[in-house]
Amino acid sequence: MQYKAYCFDLDGTVYRGNEPIASAVTFIHALQAKGIEPFFITNNSSKTVAELQATLLNMGIIAQADHIYSSALATASYITENFTGERAMLIGSHGLRDALQREGIEIVEHGASVVVVGIDKDVNYMKLAIAAVALQQGATLVSTNQDIKFPTEHGFVPGNGAFTTLIADVASVTPHYVGKPSPRMLEMIARDHHLRKEEMVLIGDNHDTDILCGVNYGIATIHVATGVTPSADATQATYRINELTDLL
Ligand SMILES: [Mg+2]
Incomplete structure (x- = not known):
């Protein structure tokens, strides 16, 4: 599979608490080696973008600030727009x-x-x-x-x-x-980076927030079994994998 925009959930997908998920870090490095900058979308509203960027750096991932979307940013833009x-x-x-x-x-x-x-x-x-x-x-x-x-x-x-x-x-x-499963953060990514739905994929561990966010927006989804939802229960995901290195 080949997409322009890989949109990663964070907790349970890229890391668990303070520990990186090695297969996710490997997969993200492989994308970056191909010139594909990943997006990160989190329901966590407690941190600023700079703090999320620092957290990712601690996990060995260099993330672009304008590729990080949190429910805090989405909520602020929701209020301004409505x-x-x-x-x-x-x-x-x-x-x-x-x-x-x-x-x-x-x-x-x-x-x-x-x-x-x-x-x-x-x-x-x-x-x-x-x-x-x-x-x-x-x-x-x-x-x-x-x-x-x-x-x-x-x-x-x-x-x-x-x-x-x-x-x-x-x-x-x-x-x-405002956060997942609302598609708002995906809408913001598409708008800010001029992406079409068929160019985007959402990757996450939680069926009811991540996968349904992708379903609600109408893009492909990859469920990864490193977090909350067991693979068997991720019924609406486009793809189901055990870990991200399975895609390499
Ligand atoms: Mg998660």
């Missing part, structure tokens, strides 16, 4: 704050017209309560991603979707989710 003059209340970490500020979105503590939710390891009762009240006063709920849980070496821990669901339920509103 609303005007927004005042955003933020539950999230510095990666999301940075992305919103780069889009010129005002961040406020009170009187928000949009509540933006991304993973926030310093989240507390008061933040959740203020957000729930803002939603009842008419603010729109925009969330980076709907992942309810996140795998760690100890077991599953709460993901961003768990907190988003919590405040949405309290306020009886429906969140706008």
